[in-house]
Amino acid sequence: MKFNAENHISVDGDKIIIEDIKTFETWRGYQLPKDFVEFTLKYPGASMSAEFDSEGRPGSMISNMLKFSKEGYSSIYVDEAYEIKDFGPYVLFGEDPGGNFIAFDYSNDELNPAVVFIDHEELGLIELSEGKTEDDYTEAELDRMMSSEKLTDFPWAIHYVAKSFNEFLDEVKFREISIESKTTGNISDKEMKEFKEQFSMELPSIFISFMKKYSNFIKNGYERKLMNKRVNLINVLSVNTQESDYILKVIESRGGVSKFPDLIPFMYINYNWNVYDFSLLCLYKKDGRWSIVIYLEEYWSKDTYEIIDNLIYLTDNLDEFFNLLIDELEKN
Structure with a gap:
């Protein structure tokens, strides 16, 4: 980790224990990476002002980690957001000031997830295949694509950031908090x-x-x-x-x-x-x-x-x- 946590983050969440982590893992069906667990146990509900570059989205931001509480705001127990109800292999863990999410992507490795940025303004939009126009689809097909509740149906909203949580922290540019x-x-x-x-x-x-x-x-x-x-x-x-x-x-x-x-x-x-x-x-x-x-x-x-x-x-x-x-x- 290339930053002094004391000067770059503040802790806004209640103290949590490993059982809180395991309870969430059971609910979500994925094991969180060890580096993230260590960070979260030490800095629950961490808030920060920081920027990073995601694929196709330079200058992306993160303002806080989600909290391991089922109640209240910024909870990691997200079962619906922006009409998405099925997050598939994407486990949300952070957010930015504009309502976008930072998440773990387990689609390629269920033990070592990558970190991705999810742009909520691109959810519900249609990005047609190359050479295709809306005229190539029936109205029912277009409605089905636009109204999908699966995050995996909007791959253009998901932007790669880093191959691990530690690599993500190394790439983030933190503003000093004082x-x-x-x-x-x-x-x-x-x-x-x-x-x-x-x-x-x-x-x-x-x-x-x-x-x-x-x-x-x-x-x-x-x-x-x-x-x-x-x-x-x-x-x-x-x-x-x-x-x-x-x-x-x-x-x-x-x-x-x-x-x-x-x-x-x-x-x-x-x-x-x-x-x-x-x-x-x-x-x-x-x-x-x-x-x-x-x-x-x-x-x-x-x-x-x-x-x-x-x-x-x-x-x-x-x-x-x-x-x-x-x-x-x-x-x-």
Whole structure:
């Protein structure tokens, strides 16, 4: 392992024993690799801010390991996610801030599984064979492919990362965790100036101050209420161009500026405490006035008028909102 765990991860789960591991193995039907078991016993529910390259997906992320508890959020006992109910030889063990999974792949070796990244946005999509078009299939065949509940029917959503868990840890680029880095984005005035220049409108000063301090802040704060809405606070996006959650990269990855009409996303949340939802808190400008809205994940692929019609309005009192948000971020 090429990192100092004390400086790169925090332990968020309850202490577990080997019997907890064996109980899960019996339930799932696969034996977890020894290197992963040793890591998990020492760092249950580990949280981190880290990046790695997966096949076809450079700059993939991991924010936490799943917990060996049958109750609560981020449980390793996943029996359904994104309409997938049969995970076959893939055993989920970690997740990223966007709701994607990191998993063990036992399809080629039931004793020494590889590590893969599962992109949930590619589940439910159809990737046709070379030379084929939708016209080559009946409507029933297309419906069957799109509605499959088997993960193995979506091989294009599964991206190879490493041949073992230890090799995965060696390849991951961890950000150091410290009191300072948890409470400040360490963003320079020059970086903020460059960020503001990317937008054709003057950004609110309270928003600039917030992003300068909390850029890329990882929270994973669950079952909170914000402006009377039930939300899990996941992570603040970044104004640093080198980060995978750089605001403009997020906009581009979600369909480009046409999908963000007068919207500036700044934080991932789980709306209504749904851990499989990854919606966005956004600034929204209408008729020259700024407000805070929730941009629901289910509308990211819709037309502009549907996006605007389905924004969830929170408030136009930006000072009050960001003060409330900061209070929540600073809570233990």
